[in-house]
Amino acid sequence: MRVIAVCLAALVVLAAVPVRTSARSAPVPEAQIAAIARDALDLLRDHRVKHVRVVRTTWVDANRILQPGSFSEPNPGRARVYGLVMRGLCYCIGSPTSDTRAVWTAIWEPGRDVSTYIGGNHLPRGMATLGHFVSISTAGPTVSPDVLAVQPEAGIGPVRIGQPTGAVEHALEPAIERSGPSARYAFGPIDLRVRANSHGRINALMMPSWSSSATIAGHPLSEGYTRLHAELPDWAATDCGPTQFGRTRVLVHRAAGSFWTWIEFADDQFHELTIARANADPCKEDLLFL
16 A cells, blocks of 8 residues: 555545446445545544545546645556545544544555545545545445354455465455455455465455454454453463554464464454464564555
């Protein structure tokens, strides 16, 4: 993810998609857009925003109006984009007050990356010319509870350890980002980061804090460390000490095979879940995800 500048009051996200002959033939990729929005809201610490407004427009117009003067290069093809706008308060580091208002914009090219730009406290001039906006929920689409159940050492939803990346692409396209062996996907309310081995098979996956509606043994990750520690007696607990996110504690499911599952918490709040090859030190992070 390329960040050009940084604060929040309105969020604008753009998603490049092939040109279609009608709006009906190009449904809004709600899960991916909601995941990008939740990413920004988590970073900027404003979780009161519940909806984003979405518009379908061209890459060139969006880049010119929403990110003037940025280093983003317009898509050379005839791709179209989705622009999203969210209003809220900025809780950014360096803000003089807790309610500083600003406008945060981003351009998302599916399967590649997300670039962001943060400007003043007014919406970009000429934004109304981009087209008609509709509203979608930042929570993402509703899915069956069965899809939200994490299978320790195996995966979640349509993604499984050992699965070919092509199968993941087919099930969850378009990817939000992709770089080398790593990619980022979304389904329902879940934001999922994966890594593949040299044979193109998934060998690690991670869900960040804004995927807390995923469940373990029927318990949402949002229930927090204290509750899950009590409800998961076969998971080992480790205190990793203070970090920038708070006191880090980890629950580890040590299976007999070569893969384990870690659930990391910042104080009592869910921070991330990882399924990867067994690691003797659950406090050591040596995997890089998008």
